[in-house]
Amino acid sequence: MSGRLEGRRAIVTGAGSGIGAAVAKRLAADGARVFTCDLKGEVDHLADVTVEGASAALVEAAVEAMGGLDTVVPCAGIAAFSPLEGHTDAYFRQVLEVNLVAVFRLVRDAAEHLKQAGNGRIVTIGSTTSTYGDEGLCAYSASKHAVLGFTKSAAAELGPHGVTVNCVQPGAIDTPMTAPAFEEMPEYRTFWENKAPLRRLGRPEDIADVIAFLCSDDARFMSGHGLWVDGGAMVRH
Template identity: 40%
Template sequence: MGKLDGRVVVITGAARGQGEQEARLFVAEGARVLLGDVLDDQGEALAKELGENARYVRLDVTREEDWTAAVAAAQEAFGRIDGLVNNAGILRFNELVSTSLEEFRRIVDVNQTGCFLGIRTVAPEIAAAGGGTIVNTASYTALTGMAGVGAYAATKHAVLGLTRVAAVELAARGIRVNALCPGAIDTPMSNPDGVDPEAVAGLYRKVVPLGRVGRPEEVAALALFLTSDDSSYVTGQPFVIDGGWLAGVALF
């Protein structure tokens, strides 16, 4: 018996990285999953691999019409929606004074506005199904600052604010809302330039108390906890998964 038997969950940014691992784990735990992404080839291949309990739909989280279409696709395929994982996001490395307005707005559009649109569009469907869960992907940087990722950190602080407000507003409708706050996770987004994995690992061995970069499967396991009944009395909270990075830097 799976932890998500009978549930239908929409996952954004599901074609690779954390979203892919969340989709794999959720299906393994009995859920039917709508995979949303703009990486069509990867998303369609993953849905095909996962079988009849998965469907792929192109979902640009910045577009209202894409969200409307995604809800319609989930309803047509599975008849209901019980959960949402707002996983889609982008990361750009730049100091604030060198960040163009265009770049800043693009990061806000995907990370912050995309999360807002997901909550606004999908929450009524979850409520209509009798309640459920929303998991928003924030970041370690939602709780601190980090040089070089100012625009990204700003949006993740905003995601955490949205999470807390949504948790309060949606509680009466039977919807729990929580936030994942990953630190350094080994995904294509965190290493867009394809830096040697051993070099990346060496960096985090120096600063993360647990001495390694995180795995997307570990983030997926936390998303499962927040989507399942194991977290039935938890809402409005940030859950840090960072190997101890926020607790303090390991220098030796």
Template identity: 80%
Template sequence: MSAGRLAGRRAIVTGAGSGIGAAVAARLAADGAQVFTADIQGEVDFIADLTEADANARLVAAAIERMGGLDTVVPCAGISAFHPLEGHDDAYFQRVLDVNLVAVFRLVREATPHLKAHGAGRIVTIGSTTSTYGDEGLCAYSASKHAVLGFTKSVAAELGPFGVTATCVQPGAIDTPMTAPAFDQMPEYRTFWEGKAPLRRLGQAGDIADVVAFLCSEDARFVSGHGLWVDGGAMVRH
């Protein structure tokens, strides 16, 4: 790792109030990028519910006003909770799609003209191992993350001719404020994932942030259009 490898980069990171988003924002800044952060709450630059129709347009405008441009987008905002399929609430299913997918689409759409103009733009989405597989009780989450991976691949194909890369990081079981309630309520779930990964531990937000920083850098200039598992090897035992 070389200090300042993201110097000159101007990035938006959503979901930056905690967890993976906060770790990503800190890591990009440590590597020299200007970072404009957003979340629905917390100590961030832009507080908004990004599922609102005009929120992402306002976010992009505010980021460009602050930083003078935009070339990197990392949408990290997401929600998840266990809900059995039987009796699954329509409103919750739609909320998961709105946060995990629709808001990502809108942010990338609003940022696209600026990424194309830069000539070496970066889009790094946050999927999940459930972007490839599924898991019981996570039908809404899995559906949204499958869609994020497919969206990212399509964006990579469309924007590649303009020098823009698009990749999807697929975390495994990561110990964050979002996952903590499930691990606390079901200790056996924590034990299962710790044992499933050959590295014998849960991931930390920093494990994901380090990979995102690489994908935003010039080192990843020829990496685009696919998902990258960051799961401690858990999925080799799926």
């Protein structure tokens, strides 16, 4: 539905690749102004979101460029696959820093603007591992469970100001994050294709389209949700 995000002003992080790039494109196609951030790539704002003060600077730059801010979609994230005994302290902290702490900081630093807007929208990116665990994913699933918990509490706190906060939980999506693993282990790709009743991996657009809906007025009475967008894979976990 073209034009349904007309007038919205959104920050999208991780917009240089994969899901974040698809989100930026879809929100813009629906009429939103979008301010993109990533470590690299053709974005409006190059920054490492884990650096202290980076999210405040990002919000300031976005507000200046767009004249306000009502929508935040933090897509920056890292994959992390390692046996528990290979998890060093630094590794565990780094996964939490990118996938959780940076999300918290951006939401905190944007909150005042979203409250002022009166119809703010925040969509965090969890994972099916926000609900389940798996071997090799101790740090990753801890970060993604925490993002879902953070989403619910932020929804409780920001709701009285008209801000909705939801968490999209993608299944296995074909992006530069997963490509090396799928290339190295084709059986892993086949496993996920077969696990999903829809019998395929997800595409970044499958996630971006749901996020655009959550940012739209159609989703005005939805908040605090974790939504699996996984081709149905989790119905038989």
